[in-house]
Amino acid sequence: MSRVAGVIRMQLKDWIWIALPWIVLLSAFFVNLILFATIDTEEENYTGALASIFIILFTNGIMTINQQFSFALGFSVRRKDYFWGTTAVVLILSALYAAALTVLTLVERASGGWGARLHFFRVHSLSDGSAAEWGWIMFVAFLNMFFAGFVFSCWKRRFGLKALFALLVVLALVLIVVSVLGTYYEGWDNLYRLLKPLSVGKLFTWLIIPPAINAFISYLLLRRTTA
Amino acid sequence: MSAVIEVNHLRKSYGQVKAIDDVSFQIEADKIYGMLGRNGAGKTTLMHILTAQGFATSGDLKVFGEHPYENEKVLRNICFIKESQKYPDTFSVKNVLDVSADFFPKWDRDFANSLIADFQLPLKRNVKKLSRGMLSSLGIVVGLASRAPLTIFDEPYLGLDAVARSLFYDRLLEDYSEHPRTIILSTHLIDEVSRLLEHVIVIDSGKVILDEETDTIRGRAYAVAGAASKVEDFLRGKQVIHREPFGGLLTAAVIGAGDGRDRHEAEGMGLEIQPVSLQQLVVHLSKINQVQGKEGERA
Known part of the structure; x- marks a missing residue:
């Protein structure tokens, strides 16, 4: 069996990948549903609880290095195979999650908010386009969340905890400088004008770049990481 | 090979x-x-x-x-x-x-x-x-x-x-x-x-x-066992790497093959020649290495 396939199977044996995001999301959903079905209200109800599943992808990106990377390396797996196997799992699961959430959003729309004016899966202005566009947005968002967690975790694994703090401090400083300079040179207005004509779907197509860069950096870090 | x-x-x-x-x-x-x-x-x-x-x-x-x-x-x-x-x-x-x-x-x-x-x-x-x-x-x-x-x-x-x-x-x-x-x-x-x-x-x-x-490795050392006084006599002039007294008895590990003259001598004194344990040899060799290592640092 190919080693990448072995890594995929190994990752999927860990139920945290498949079950945990849905346990959290669906329990939040049912609590909200019961709540809003019992309260008689004329208002439209938004919860924001959909964010939980994206946050879990971020934490999974952090945890897989601690949980699976050392284990796999100890079982004679190449770093490269671990990386591609994990990336494949994330791509597959992100696509499945996005598809499932799109279907739930459609059902929500058709049922008038589950008969309780509950907009659990709808996100204002993001999910109002076509179903395909909404699915794509969520897919890209999942990848962004996962690889953001992944690259920090790889950095910490490669260089240690102090280096992680150092990186966070440097990143915070860079963000401050960029935002100050952006304001000073009226960069934010220009950026807004640049992005305004784009549809949300097109905007998210550009957002495929950060996870790709993070994945590439993660791979370079893993190449020199010890068990 | x-x-x-x-x-x-x-x-x-x-x-x-x-x-x-x-x-x-x-x-x-x-x-x-x-x-x-x-x-x-x-x-x-x-x-x-x-x-x-x-x-x-x-x-x-x-x-x-x-x-x-x-x-x-x-x-x-x-x-x-x-x-x-x-x-x-x-x-x-x-x-x-x-x-x-x-x-x-x-x-x-x-x-x-x-x-x-x-x-x-x-x-x-x-x-x-x-x-x-x-x-x-x-x-x-x-x-x-x-x-x-x-x-x-x-x-x-x-x-x-x-x-x-x-x-x-x-x-x-x-x-x-x-x-x-x-x-x-x-x-x-x-x-x-x-x-x-x-x-x-x-x-x-x-x-x-x-x-x-x-x-x-086993051939590089042997153990000799018997009454303590007799064993001590036997050990004179030999390189001893381990001593294990037990009551009036003594078992000692000695560098050498434990054959020929040594075996003859031991048997003549009523002592028993046994194979030495690998552990004792390894411990001994590690000690020698440390001593040499320290001498090397001084030099």
Whole structure:
């Protein structure tokens, strides 16, 4: 069996990948549903609880290095195979999650908010386009969340905890400088004008770049990481 | 004779600390090796480098003729069971066996199951909830059932009781005779494994201080036992590496072959000549190395 396939199977044996995001999301959903079905209200109800599943992808990106990377390396797996196997799992699961959430959003729309004016899966202005566009947005968002967690975790694994703090401090400083300079040179207005004509779907197509860069950096870090 | 591992002038340093200091040796195919040495001698570091889980600072390394780093052809033939092996939090014993079947091409499921029964491991139990001894047993099951052409056990029996340890030695020998492969046992419990080992490499302070066939090593020293006063007489002028008094009796380990004149002399005095334990020899050789090392530093 190919080693990448072995890594995929190994990752999927860990139920945290498949079950945990849905346990959290669906329990939040049912609590909200019961709540809003019992309260008689004329208002439209938004919860924001959909964010939980994206946050879990971020934490999974952090945890897989601690949980699976050392284990796999100890079982004679190449770093490269671990990386591609994990990336494949994330791509597959992100696509499945996005598809499932799109279907739930459609059902929500058709049922008038589950008969309780509950907009659990709808996100204002993001999910109002076509179903395909909404699915794509969520897919890209999942990848962004996962690889953001992944690259920090790889950095910490490669260089240690102090280096992680150092990186966070440097990143915070860079963000401050960029935002100050952006304001000073009226960069934010220009950026807004640049992005305004784009549809949300097109905007998210550009957002495929950060996870790709993070994945590439993660791979370079893993190449020199010890068990 | 083909070399499975060839190591030349390997070094690994962490800042000023030399964990591996100019190490060279070869490991031949289908033999059982003992990698012996005290805690912190550099055994585990060395094995991490051999399996490409760690990196050397300098030197050459070949495993199955190639460098093991990111080398699938090499790595798929290696099974390294280490004391510090981590497992995912959610994994059960069965999960670990399933993953092993995917990663070790020669994995024998039936053999694994019979070992699981021998060691009385609960298949459904979460690995995190295993006792130290059970965790060691799990490593042993994976290591043996992997039938990897190069199988390395690093301190495989922490927390194992005597029954389980002898079970390990028995299963290892049985399976090795049916499926010969290269096995490296790293340990500081030397006497227990000495009967298994065909070749011994002793590491101390990052250096190889002994690299010989077990039989040759045994021939380098012998033990003499008898009444303390008589033994002391016999020992005069000889190089003694170990003394073990017991009441009025004394057993001493002496450098030499223990044949010819020495044997004759001992028999004449009513003393008994015995083979020396590997452990005593290794301890002795480590001490000599340390003394030499200190002299080297002064010079």
